[in-house]
Amino acid sequence: MLETIEWTPQGVVMIDQTLLPSKTVFVTCADYLEVANAIKTMIIRGAPAIGVAAAMGVAIGVQKSPDPDADFDNICATLAATRPTAVNLFWGIERMKDLYHSLNGKTPDEKREALIAEAIRVKDEDVAICREIGRHGAGLVPDNKTVLTHCNAGALATAGYGTALGVIRAAWESGKKIDVFADETRPFLQGARLTAWELMQDGIPTTLITDNMAGHFLKSGRIGCVVVGADRIAANGDVANKIGTYSVAVLAKENNVPFYVAAPISTLDLTLTDGSQIPIEERASGEVTSVFGVPVAPDGVNVCNPAFDVTPNRYVTGIITERGVATAPYTESLKALSYSAAHPAKA
Amino acid sequence: MLETIEWTPQGVVMIDQTLLPSKTVFVTCADYLEVANAIKTMIIRGAPAIGVAAAMGVAIGVQKSPDPDADFDNICATLAATRPTAVNLFWGIERMKDLYHSLNGKTPDEKREALIAEAIRVKDEDVAICREIGRHGAGLVPDNKTVLTHCNAGALATAGYGTALGVIRAAWESGKKIDVFADETRPFLQGARLTAWELMQDGIPTTLITDNMAGHFLKSGRIGCVVVGADRIAANGDVANKIGTYSVAVLAKENNVPFYVAAPISTLDLTLTDGSQIPIEERASGEVTSVFGVPVAPDGVNVCNPAFDVTPNRYVTGIITERGVATAPYTESLKALSYSAAHPAKA
Numbered sequence: 282m283l284e285t286i287e288w289t290p291q292g293v294v295m296i297d298q299t300l301l302p303s304k305t306v307f308v309t310c311a312d313y314l315e316v317a318n319a320i321k322t323m324i325i326r327g328a329p330a331i332g333v334a335a336a337m338g339v340a341i342g343v344q345k346s347p348d349p350d351a352d353f354d355n356i357c358a359t360l361a362a363t364r365p366t367a368v369n370l371f372w373g374i375e376r377m378k379d380l381y382h383s384l385n386g387k388t389p390d391e392k393r394e395a396l397i398a399e400a401i402r403v404k405d406e407d408v409a410i411c412r413e414i415g416r417h418g419a420g421l422v423p424d425n426k427t428v429l430t431h432c433n434a435g436a437l438a439t440a441g442y443g444t445a446l447g448v449i450r451a452a453w454e455s456g457k458k459i460d461v462f463a464d465e466t467r468p469f470l471q472g473a474r475l476t477a478w479e480l481m482q483d484g485i486p487t488t489l490i491t492d493n494m495a496g497h498f499l500k501s502g503r504i505g506c507v508v509v510g511a512d513r514i515a516a517n518g519d520v521a522n523k524i525g526t527y528s529v530a531v532l533a534k535e536n537n538v539p540f541y542v543a544a545p546i547s548t549l550d551l552t553l554t555d556g557s558q559i560p561i562e563e564r565a566s567g568e569v570t571s572v573f574g575v576p577v578a579p580d581g582v583n584v585c586n587p588a589f590d591v592t593p594n595r596y597v598t599g600i601i602t603e604r605g606v607a608t609a610p611y612t613e614s615l616k617a618l619s620y621s622a623a624h625p626a627k628a
Numbered sequence: 629m630l631e632t633i634e635w636t637p638q639g640v641v642m643i644d645q646t647l648l649p650s651k652t653v654f655v656t657c658a659d660y661l662e663v664a665n666a667i668k669t670m671i672i673r674g675a676p677a678i679g680v681a682a683a684m685g686v687a688i689g690v691q692k693s694p695d696p697d698a699d700f701d702n703i704c705a706t707l708a709a710t711r712p713t714a715v716n717l718f719w720g721i722e723r724m725k726d727l728y729h730s731l732n733g734k735t736p737d738e739k740r741e742a743l744i745a746e747a748i749r750v751k752d753e754d755v756a757i758c759r760e761i762g763r764h765g766a767g768l769v770p771d772n773k774t775v776l777t778h779c780n781a782g783a784l785a786t787a788g789y790g791t792a793l794g795v796i797r798a799a800w801e802s803g804k805k806i807d808v809f810a811d812e813t814r815p816f817l818q819g820a821r822l823t824a825w826e827l828m829q830d831g832i833p834t835t836l837i838t839d840n841m842a843g844h845f846l847k848s849g850r851i852g853c854v855v856v857g858a859d860r861i862a863a864n865g866d867v868a869n870k871i872g873t874y875s876v877a878v879l880a881k882e883n884n885v886p887f888y889v890a891a892p893i894s895t896l897d898l899t900l901t902d903g904s905q906i907p908i909e910e911r912a913s914g915e916v917t918s919v920f921g922v923p924v925a926p927d928g929v930n931v932c933n934p935a936f937d938v939t940p941n942r943y944v945t946g947i948i949t950e951r952g953v954a955t956a957p958y959t960e961s962l963k964a965l966s967y968s969a970a971h972p973a974k975a
Binding site: 302303431462464465466467468470473474477478481486487488489490491492493494495496497498500524525527528531532535569570572573575576577578579581582583584585586587590 | 649650778809811812813814815817820821824825828833834835836837838839840841842843844845847871872874875878879882916917919920921922923924925926928929930931932933934937
């Protein structure tokens, strides 16, 4: 598997996720503005990967700044203004802020070195977290059935291995005979372009469907469970994730299919009592009216393009984190996980 | 509005619905094989329009045949083998068969003339039927709200005016302040390419969304009702329609939004006790893996492409026909409408 994001001497290197799978192009962001732009234009996407990119963006901003103390707030604010929904962005920035402020009195070079090390640590931890999510989730995946997933919560949405796809990978690696149905996930086609591509590379049997087919197959009985990622989870367990997740969750519940959300603890936003407070990004209409530059709708048509929706907690069977699986009532279970040991001993 | 399908001295002329809205191309089918191919490749689509095309296909087959009696069964069988789900195809052919067999003893030219007149009558009746569907349905559309529709059940899916869009047009013409949300309807994009285009031409405010956004907006409270067409309706009111309809119906019910199906009586198939007996067409994978020839998925990915799904009757608030609105229990109400006067007096 190719690296989603890497710290290199030349800058922050990312695989360009807008061009996959037909073109494998790596982008080198030489300063924090280029990192901010890469997040905004979805060269890198996926909540945990955005968290890593934000941390690396802060690090490269400080690295390249002649006067970090003067520039720090602006670097952080610029990165924070890229995308509103995934809380991991703000989590990554906050983590770097906390470290930076703890370095008061150090030289600029000491600060630069510490921030770069921290950004690399954020990335390395993310891979380990995904492995733990997989370990906790694998047992929930029914054997000899199909797993349905929406969007891409895979290696490309994280620093590696994936959250939802981490659960699928761990179930597959444990020997379960599963296959995957991947919603194509219009308008950005993360399912068609990224999830199908990732899983094919791993040799996990994968079938691509359009988003509006998910209900039909959930009704058919072949889907054993749904596993998706998350961009922000409120204190009560309401889940913001890629547009269409809410529909899949309702259709899963209607057909008695378990619906799991796989996400790191950094996706929790316990400052929000429920999902209605999560800001939903509205993206450009061109994502809907054209596909790879080819128009698919009449000129001048009015478009709505909310990039996320909110799934109320009553549709969520469980939230799989690196610290264990939360179930209803979520206000209690998520709080307990949030305050539990950050790095529990492996079972 | 352009004509969907027309009988001309040169043959059966259809607007090529695979190229709309970027190109307006008319195709002339000079024999029944070309009509069959146009149905199969979706140059013409939409259950009522397919019924008209089938009738015209039989007529042109007989017109061009040197020995209609020898060729008739083959003409009908070829047209019947084009698409399995929309029952209007078989209805159109049966209607022509019944007429043909009643012409025993007539000369070939008399038969040709009668079949052509009948095919034109099928078309003219279809427009009148759509107007009646609109008349019966307009009152059901809540004022000052948004109507959600899926796929294209418009003028292009019929001989004119439309079924679901007929209801919307009639509500609009009656002065209701409504607007429309159109699901783009992957993979064939009938919503983006055809519904949005039709409604924009009529000046009815229309917003295009991807299929996976429908749930989000149904939850939002702005959708007053859903209106869709149908490809086949079983005796118990189970409805086969474009893939994704089932999902919309479940999401409508979950959010207490009325879900209406608008279809002519010719869409009823009272020989089937329920929807599980309706054959569902599986179409080519290329419709999913590429958009207008542009690949959107990895080479060689496995694909499912069911073109239709079945919505169980419990999700259907009402079935709007040219003879009135059927409600549950459908086995009784549909049977009653089916045996009621074919051309009721106008109110």
